Amino acid sequence: MTGIRSKLVGGMRRQLRSLTQSVLESHEAFSAETRKRLDEVEARSRDLERQMISLAESVLSSRWLDSPSLLASRDEAGHWLNWLGLSGEGVEVGVFRGEYSNQILRTWRCTRLTSVDPWREFPASEYLDACNMTQAEHERNYEAARATLARFASRSSILRLTSSEASVRFADGSLDFVYLDAQHHYEAIKDDINAWLPKVKRGGVLGGHDYLEGQLPSGLYGVKRAVHEFVEHSRYDLVVTREPDWPSWYVVVD
Numbered sequence: 001m002t003g004i005r006s007k008l009v010g011g012m013r014r015q016l017r018s019l020t021q022s023v024l025e026s027h028e029a030f031s032a033e034t035r036k037r038l039d040e041v042e043a044r045s046r047d048l049e050r051q052m053i054s055l056a057e058s059v060l061s062s063r064w065l066d067s068p069s070l071l072a073s074r075d076e077a078g079h080w081l082n083w084l085g086l087s088g089e090g091v092e093v094g095v096f097r098g099e100y101s102n103q104i105l106r107t108w109r110c111t112r113l114t115s116v117d118p119w120r121e122f123p124a125s126e127y128l129d130a131c132n133m134t135q136a137e138h139e140r141n142y143e144a145a146r147a148t149l150a151r152f153a154s155r156s157s158i159l160r161l162t163s164s165e166a167s168v169r170f171a172d173g174s175l176d177f178v179y180l181d182a183q184h185h186y187e188a189i190k191d192d193i194n195a196w197l198p199k200v201k202r203g204g205v206l207g208g209h210d211y212l213e214g215q216l217p218s219g220l221y222g223v224k225r226a227v228h229e230f231v232e233h234s235r236y237d238l239v240v241t242r243e244p245d246w247p248s249w250y251v252v253v254d
Contacts, residue, residue, distance in 0.1 A: 053079075053106065053107055056079060056107075057079045057082065057083075057107075060076060060079045060080070060083070061079075061083055064080070064083055069237065069239045070242075071239060071241045071242070071248075071250070072241065072242045072243075073241050073242065073243050073248075074100070074103075074209065074241050074243070074247075074248040075103055075107075076241075077104065077107075077108075077179075077205075077207070077248070077250070078103065078104050078105075078106065078107025078108035079107050079108075080205075081108045081110070081176065081177055081205060082107075082108060082109055084203070084205070084252070085203075086108075086110075086176040086177060086203070086204060086205065087109050087110060087111065087176070088110065088111055088174075088175070088176040088201075088204075089110060089111055089112045089113070089114070089174065089175050089176060089177075090104065090108070090110050090112075090113045090114070090175060090176055090177035090178065090179070091113070091114045091115075091116055091166070091170070091175055091177070091178045091179070091196070091199075092104065092113065092114075092115050092116065092178075092179045092181065093116045093117075093163045093166070093178070093179065093180050093181060093182045093192060093196070094116070094117055094131075094163075094180065094181035094182035094183075094209070095115040095116065095117035095145050095158075095181075096117070096131065096141055096145070097141045097144040097145050097148065098115065098144060098145030098146075098147075098148035098149050099148070100179075100181070100209075101113060101115040101145070101148075101149055101156070102148050102149060104177075104179070105149070105152045105155060105156055108177070110155065110176065110177070111155070112154070112155050112156070112157060113152075113155065113156055113157075114157045114158070114159055114166075115145065115149065115156065115157070115158050115159070116158075116159045116161060116163065116166040116182075117142075117145070117158075117159075117160065117182070118160060118161055118162045118165075119138040119139065119141060119142040119160060120135070120138060120162075121133065121134055121135045121138060127183055127185075128185075128219055128220055129183065129184065129218065129219030129220070130217075130218040130219055131218075131219075132219075142160070145158065146158065162182075163180075163182050163183075163188075163191075163192050163195060163196075164191065164195055167195040167196055167199060170199045171199070172198045172199060173198070173199070173200070173201045173202070174199060174201065175196075175199045175200050175201065175204060176200075176201065176204045176205070177200075177204060177205045177206075177207075178196045178199060178200055178204075178205075178206050178207070179207050179208060179209070179248075180192045180193070180196065180206075180207070180208030180209070181208060181209035181210070184210050184212070184219060184220070184221045184222065184223055185219075185220045185221070185222045186222025186223075186225055186226050187222070188222075189208070189222060189223050189226035189227070190226045190229070190230075192208075193206070193226065193227075193230050197253070200253045201253070202253060202254055203252065203253065203254065204252070204253050205250055205251070205252055205253070206250070206251055206253055207239075207248055207249055207250035207251065208223065208227070208248065208249055209246065209248050210223050210246055210247075210248075211223050211224055211227065211240055211241075211247045211248060211249040212224060212246070212247075213225060223249070227249050230251075231251060234251070236251035236252065236253070236254070237251065237252070238250075238251060239251065239252075
């Protein structure tokens with residue numbers, strides 16, 4: 001009986017190993033096929049995205065031949081930079097979850113965009129704004145930005161620093177584009193313009209978000225006043241996007 005039982009157990013074990021091996025092989029084959037299909041879908045998606053961007057750029061280029069400074073929204077800025085012949089490095093100051101850095105990298109054919117944000121909670125007495133969140137929320141936003149921008153590999157870099165800390169990392173006249181979207185009160189915007197303007201080369205673009213003024217539900221804004229003082233002093237032509245709620249501003253540095 002012992003010998004018969006041993007043979008039965010041995011047979012069952014061999015059958016189990018064979019079945020397990022078959023299941024593993026089927027799983028590996030299915031996983032490989034799934035990865036292949038996903039890669040094909042991603043490649044097709046990227047191809048469609050490139051076609052859409054190319055079509056949008058063609059339409060916008062025709063508009064800018066007649067109206068070189070007409071931007072309907074900040075989402076057109078990357079195409080505008082291409083149209084202006086800019087293809088070097090840029091910086092976005094104030095990144096949040098990385099959505100606009102993603103938009104810039106998708107549309108602007110730059111060599112690199114550096115996304116600058118401290119992802120740090122500040123005392124309310126220093127920074128009264130809806131984006132001044134708890135540190136835990138900042139950490140989640142930082143991880144979201146990293147995940148969003150990872151697809152761009154070496155074309156994207158992140159500096160977890162304040163605007164003033166980051167500005168000294170760049171040589172004067174080294175950047176084609178700087179976009180300011182950090183603190184929005186008057187003193188902060190004025191400081192950011194003074195810190196980043198020297199970093200923009202001749203023919204490059206300096207701009208920013210939230211071209212607004214006054215106390216709003218989301219915070220205190222002094223962008224208009226700071227920008228108006230800047231363009232009056234510099235004599236640069238001011239470009240303002242046509243968004244009704246949260247317009248952006250730009251100047252071409254000469």
